[in-house]
Amino acid sequence: MDPFDERPLGAKVAGGLEEGPLTGQVLAEHFGVSRQAIWKAVQALRAEGMEVASESGGYRRGGGGFGPLSLSWRCNRPVVFHSETGSTNRDLFTLALDGAEAGTLVVAERQVAGKGRLGRTWVSSEGKNLSFSLLLRPSLLPEQAPLLCLAAAVAIHEVTGLGIKWPNDILAPTADGVGAKVSGILAELHAEVGHLHFVVLGVGLNVHAQDFPEGVVATSLAEACPGRVWDRGALLGELVDRIESRCYQLQTDPEGVLSAWRAGSVTLGHEVRVGQHQGVAVDLREDGALILETAQGRVPILAGDVQMVLSS
Numbered sequence: 001m002d003p004f005d006e007r008p009l010g011a012k013v014a015g016g017l018e019e020g021p022l023t024g025q026v027l028a029e030h031f032g033v034s035r036q037a038i039w040k041a042v043q044a045l046r047a048e049g050m051e052v053a054s055e056s057g058g059y060r061r062g063g064g065g066f067g068p069l070s071l072s073w074r075c076n077r078p079v080v081f082h083s084e085t086g087s088t089n090r091d092l093f094t095l096a097l098d099g100a101e102a103g104t105l106v107v108a109e110r111q112v113a114g115k116g117r118l119g120r121t122w123v124s125s126e127g128k129n130l131s132f133s134l135l136l137r138p139s140l141l142p143e144q145a146p147l148l149c150l151a152a153a154v155a156i157h158e159v160t161g162l163g164i165k166w167p168n169d170i171l172a173p174t175a176d177g178v179g180a181k182v183s184g185i186l187a188e189l190h191a192e193v194g195h196l197h198f199v200v201l202g203v204g205l206n207v208h209a210q211d212f213p214e215g216v217v218a219t220s221l222a223e224a225c226p227g228r229v230w231d232r233g234a235l236l237g238e239l240v241d242r243i244e245s246r247c248y249q250l251q252t253d254p255e256g257v258l259s260a261w262r263a264g265s266v267t268l269g270h271e272v273r274v275g276q277h278q279g280v281a282v283d284l285r286e287d288g289a290l291i292l293e294t295a296q297g298r299v300p301i302l303a304g305d306v307q308m309v310l311s312s
C-alpha cells in the first residue's frame with residue numbers, strides 16, 4: 001500500500017484489502033486517517049455494489065463494485081464516472097483538449113447520445129454493459145490511427161475469447177455463421193497533418209444485456225459464454241490495461257499487433273462483401289487495410305462494413 005497514492009480513500013481502502021482482511025484500525029493507521037473515515041469509505045464502496053464483509057479479522061473485500069471508487073481502484077488511473085452522460089467520447093475529447101493526461105478514463109452507466117462508427121448511434125442498456133473512453137497519446141502518425149482500433153480489438157479478443165470482424169467489431173459465433181456483435185470501437189482523433197495530438201478510444205461492450213434495438217444482430221458476453229461470471233469492474237480494469245498495452249505496442253512492434261489480429265480474426269479466409277467489392281478476405285495489410293481476393297484481382301479495403309457471404 002502506498003500512502004502517497006492520490007486516489008480517493010475508498011479506492012485506496014479497496015486496494016489495501018487486496019491481500020486479505022484488515023481491521024479498520026490498521027487501515028486508519030496506514031492511511032493516516034480516522035477509523036470513522038475508513039468506515040465511511042467502506043460504506044461508500046458497498047454503496048457501489050462492492051462486497052465488503054466485516055469479520056473478526058477486519059474487513060474482507062469480495063467482488064463487484066461499479067462506481068467512481070471501485071473503478072478508480074480497479075483501473076489504477078484517473079477515472080471520471082458518470083451515472084448518465086451524452087457520450088463518453090465527447091466528454092473525454094473535451095478533457096483531452098484541456099490537457100487531461102494519457103490514460104484518463106471516462107465511464108458511463110448510461111449514454112443518451114452514444115456515438116457509433118460511420119455516424120451511427122450506439123445504444124446500451126443502463127447498468128448492464130460497459131461504455132467507456134480511454135485517452136491515448138501515442139507517438140504515431142495520423143495515418144496510423146486505424147491501427148489503434150485493430151490493437152484495441154485484439155485486446156478485447158484476448159480478454160473475452162471472442163472473434164474479431166474487420167476492422168474492429170467483436171463477434172460471438174451464431175449458428176448461421178454470421179456472428180452477433182458483442183462490442184464495438186470508435187476512435188476519434190485530434191490531429192494535424194503529420195502529427196497526432198491524441199486519440200479518444202471509445203468502447204461499447206455488451207456484458208449482461210438481453211434486449212437490443214430492432215434490426216441489430218447483437219448479443220452479450222453473458223449470453224455468448226454461459227456459465228462464466230462477468231464482474232463489470234474487474235473486466236473493465238483488465239480491458240483498459242490490455243487495450244493500452246496493445247495500442248502502445250504499435251510504436252515499436254506493429255507487426256506483433258497485426259499478427260495477433262490475424263490470429264483472432266473471424267473475417268480472414270471467408271467470402272465477404274464490402275460496398276461494391278466481393279471476394280475472399282485473404283490478409284490484413286500493414287496499414288490495416290483488408291485485402292480481398294476478387295474476380296478482378298486483389299483489392300485493398302480501407303473502410304466500410306464487412307458482410308459475410310454465406311454459401312448456400
Ligand code: BTN
Pocket residue numbers: 086087088089090111113114115116117118120122130131132133169183184185186202203204205
Ligand atoms: C460501433 O459503431 O461499433 C462503435 C461503437 C462505440 C460505442 C462506444 S460506447 C463508449 C464510447 N462513447 C461513445 O459515444 N461511443 C463509444
